[in-house]
Amino acid sequence: PPDIPLANVKAHLTQFQSIANANGGTRAHGRPGYLASANYVRGLLDAAGYTTTLQSFTYNGATGYNVIADWPGGDPNDVLMVGAHLDSVTAGPGINDNGSGSAAILETALEVSRQALQPVKHLRFAWWGAEELGLRGSQFYVNNLPAAERARIKGYLNFDMVGSPNAGYFIYDGDNSDGTGAGPGPAGSAQIERTIQDYFTSIGVPTRGTDFDGRSDYGPFIAVGIPAGGTFTGAEGIKSAAQATLWGGTSGQAFDVCYHRACDTTANINDTALDRNADAIAYAVWTIATAVPPV
Numbered sequence: 260p261p262d263i264p265l266a267n268v269k270a271h272l273t274q275f276q277s278i279a280n281a282n283g284g285t286r287a288h289g290r291p292g293y294l295a296s297a298n299y300v301r302g303l304l305d306a307a308g309y310t311t312t313l314q315s316f317t318y319n320g321a322t323g324y325n326v327i328a329d330w331p332g333g334d335p336n337d338v339l340m341v342g343a344h345l346d347s348v349t350a351g352p353g354i355n356d357n358g359s360g361s362a363a364i365l366e367t368a369l370e371v372s373r374q375a376l377q378p379v380k381h382l383r384f385a386w387w388g389a390e391e392l393g394l395r396g397s398q399f400y401v402n403n404l405p406a407a408e409r410a411r412i413k414g415y416l417n418f419d420m421v422g423s424p425n426a427g428y429f430i431y432d433g434d435n436s437d438g439t440g441a442g443p444g445p446a447g448s449a450q451i452e453r454t455i456q457d458y459f460t461s462i463g464v465p466t467r468g469t470d471f472d473g474r475s476d477y478g479p480f481i482a483v484g485i486p487a488g489g490t491f492t493g494a495e496g497i498k499s500a501a502q503a504t505l506w507g508g509t510s511g512q513a514f515d516v517c518y519h520r521a522c523d524t525t526a527n528i529n530d531t532a533l534d535r536n537a538d539a540i541a542y543a544v545w546t547i548a549t550a551v552p553p554v
C-alpha cells in the first residue's frame with residue numbers, strides 16, 4: 260500500500276478553508292460553501308478518471324448533495340465503499356470536522372488513479388451532504404439504493420474527524436471486543452477492524468475501540484447489515500490521563516477543543532494524526548479491495 264503524501268492532503272484542507280472564507284466562513288448544508296466544496300472534490304475526481312455523480316436531495320428546504328465516485332473496473336457484485344461527510348456546521352469552516360476525512364479519502368482516491376490500481380473489488384468513494392443535520396445525505400443514499408444494488412455493497416469504511424489536535428487513535432469496534440457500549444457491527448465488521456488495526460500495529464501506534472454509537476455516516480449502512488469500519492481521532496470527549504500516557508497530548512482537555520466552533524480552521528489539525536490516518540485509509544483500501552475472495 261502507498262504512503263499518502265501529507266502535503267497533498269493538507270493542500271485540500273487549504274482549499275476547503277479558502278472555500279469557507281469566500282462563503283461566509285462555513286461549508287454547511289444549504290450554503291454556497293457546501294456546493295463549492297462538492298464541485299472542488301468532483302472536479303479532481305473527474306480529471307483522475309472517476310465516474311462521478313452529484314446526487315441531490317432536499318432537507319430543511321435546502322438542496323443537499325452527495326458526491327459519488329466510481330473507479331472503473333473490479334467485480335460489480337463485490338463493492339467496497341469509502342465515505343466521509345463533506346459538510347461543516349454553520350459555525351465554522353469544518354476543517355477537522357470533516358475536511359480531514361474528506362481530504363484523506365480524496366487523496367486516497369487520487370492515489371488509486373495515479374497507480375492505476377486494478378482492484379478485485381469495485382471501489383466507490385462518497386462525500387456525504389448534511390451529516391451534521393442527522394446523517395441526511397448518507398441516509399438518502401442508502402434509502403434510495405435498489406435492493407440488488409445494496410446487496411452488492413460488501414463493506415463501508417467511514418472517516419469522520421481524523422486530524423484532531425489532541426488526537427486519540429480510535430478504530431470502530433466492529434466486534435465489540437470491549438463488551439461495552441453499542442453492540443458489534445454486522446458480520447464482517449470485525450475483519451475490517453482487524454485490518455485497520457494491523458496498520459497501526461505496523462507503525463507502533465496503540466489504538467482503542469470506539470463504538471458504533473450512530474454518530475456518523477456508517478449508521479445507515481450498518482442498519483441494513485453492511486459491514487463497516489473506520490477511524491476517528493476524537494471530538495468533544497476529554498482525553499483521560501491514561502490516554503495521554505498512551506498517545507501523548509493533554510489530559511483533561513478535549514480531543515478537539517474547536518469541535519463545531521469557528522476555530523475549526525487549518526490551524527486545528529494535528530499533522531501526525533492526519534498523516535497516520537491517511538496512510539491507514541490507503542492500507543485498508545489496498546488490503547481489502549485487492550484481496551482475492553475465497554472461492
Ligand code: PHE
Pocket residue numbers: 356390391419420474475476491494
Ligand atoms: N459525527 C460527529 C460530527 O460530525 C463526530 C463524531 C464522529 C462523533 C465519530 C463520534 C464518532 O459532529
Ligand code: ZN
Pocket residue numbers: 348356391519
Ligand atoms: Zn460535526
Ligand code: ZN
Pocket residue numbers: 344356357390419420
Ligand atoms: Zn463529523
Ligand code: ZN
Pocket residue numbers: 431432433434435436437452468
Ligand atoms: Zn474491537
Ligand code: CA
Pocket residue numbers: 432435436437438439440441468469470
Ligand atoms: Ca464496544
